[in-house]
Amino acid sequence: MNERFQKLCRDYKIQTAIDPRLYDKYNVKRGLRNNDGSGVVVGLTNICCVHGYVIDEGEKRPAPGQLIYRGYDICDLISGVEKDGRYGFEETAYLLLFGNLPDKEHLEDFKKIVTHYRTLPPYFAEDVLMRCPSSNIMNKMAQSVLALYTYDKEPENKSMESEMLKAISVIARLPAIMVGAYQVMRRYLYNSSMVMHPINLDESLAESILSTLRDNREYTKEEAKLLDLCLMLHAEHGGGNNSTFTCRCVTSTGTDAYAAYASAISALKGPRHGGANIKVMEMLNCIENGVKNWENEGEVADFLTKILNKEENDHSGLIYGMGHAVYTLSDPRAVQLKKSALKLAKGTEVEAEFRLLDTIERLTPQLFAKNKGDIKTMCANVDMYSGLVYKLLGIPVEMYTALFACARMPGWCAHRMEEIENGKRIMRPAYRTLIKNRDYIALDER
Known part of the structure; x- marks a missing residue:
């Protein structure tokens, strides 16, 4: 990769940058989400209901998670x-x-x-x-x-x-x-x-x-x-x-x-979608190597704080497997998976890792509140336990x-x-353009 090409890429980053304040100015629903984190309604369906909160007098309130297929829990x-x-x-x-x-x-x-x-x-x-x-x-x-x-x-x-x-x-x-x-x-x-x-x-x-x-x-x-x-x-x-x-x-x-x-x-x-379970396993491996006593909640909390401060793991500041766009008090998938997997893990080398994940699940909300000032209700999502379940079943991480x-x-x-x-109609959301008209410049004059 030559220097000229690298400079083109650097210049592009500068040219394409958009002031984050403009998203609020023009009421842009980034990620097709409303300001409260709920999704913008773009369609109707009879297939599935993902329930994780209730709207009470205009306010979003936590509720136990439900996953309903065609009306069946x-x-x-x-x-x-x-x-x-x-x-x-x-x-x-x-x-x-x-x-x-x-x-x-x-x-x-x-x-x-x-x-x-x-x-x-x-x-x-x-x-x-x-x-x-x-x-x-x-x-x-x-x-x-x-x-x-x-x-x-x-x-x-x-x-x-x-x-x-x-x-x-x-x-x-x-x-x-x-x-x-x-x-x-x-x-x-x-x-x-x-x-x-x-x-x-x-x-x-x-x-x-x-x-x-x-x-x-x-x-x-x-x-x-x-x-x-x-x-x-x-x-x-x-x-x-x-x-x-x-x-x-x-x-x-x-x-x-x-x-x-x-x-x-x-x-x-x-990795922000289905690849998240791999990120959980990478994080778990990092914690296992960085914490001497997995049963010591103080040690685990200290290491999780380092992750939140972008000092450990991938330096993203994220604790993977925690939080969800819809679920608040609980993710029913995580609850079911954790309960069933623990039975099979009893007596295996993976049992200690399940206990460590359980500790991470319990500590993370209070650490978020303490270190980030974020007091929103947070639960483990399905990715917290699915990767370890696959490991328990001998399934390679690539799968x-x-x-x-x-x-x-x-x-x-x-x-x-x-x-x-x-549907009967092609989906085509709108993007507001920020570019200004420019006069064409001949090649020899550029």
Whole structure:
């Protein structure tokens, strides 16, 4: 990179800078958020409700978090599945796609369709996954979903029947794409063995992920049930989260399903969105190395204060896994994940790390109030515990966000079809321009 190019980049930063005060002057909703942190309402949906506060006489007041799929509380859905000893992700996908809980006959029919699409098209692994290994599985997944367009005989058919089949096929195939992309990366970038197991069509999607990921294909029922819980909890989170909004925004242009889903995957990749669980694990590793006694709350508090003061970790001043745009008193996903994971972690080396995260969760709100003067109600979000759950299940860190994408695909699909049916208008928000007109200068005179 030569000096001239570097100077161009420095000059661009100066030229493109916008005075932050102008955002208030022109009432710009930065991040599509209101001043109180709530999202700007840009649409209506029947798919999901994310409830974390109430508005009382114009004031935002904290409330226990609720996550509701098609009118059903996620805690009730999980309780029902656990009571019957079943795997629930496929049933959750059905609910999100079709709007109602299936009876036994409809659920079996749905599982048969999912099973039909579980295996990748002939030579897909060789032609798409192996030919161009990627150091990031999310990028490879987005590329692979785009490639599925080529294997679809009617990729531009946007009838509801065709869209539903496309949705189910992507939901069914994405886990195989994810594991395949990881195995290829392991071979070409880490010089390790690449193990490509055939899909066992008798397994649930959660079981299949563990079965194809592990060299010996072995897993316990408790491990598969915990992963299934993760998939259920991540399946949907309203139309306002960045990746779902991206899917709806791209869908509003009239583009094909594969382009819309690949865009959602790309949006989820960012560390401010789906990549946050990796940031939590990086922070946890930093704390583990910097605190001698993890059980000493004073030591932990001192180190967290250094993080808040931008002296430790990535110097961002952020304690990852804490706080949420909607949830205030609690994130139901974090509550469910923490409760279930602790049972499996008992007696393992990961148990102490769970206790450390619990300490971080308890101390952070008071440290924020003391060091930042920020007294808003704050809870742990799902990213606080999901990364450690994946570690407990032996899932490599490179797959953390990719696993999130596999889980969220049913939600994206549901929102795409709702946008097709009800949107009817391309999304195009406005940006106020600040530039002034300038007289053209001939090349020789510049």
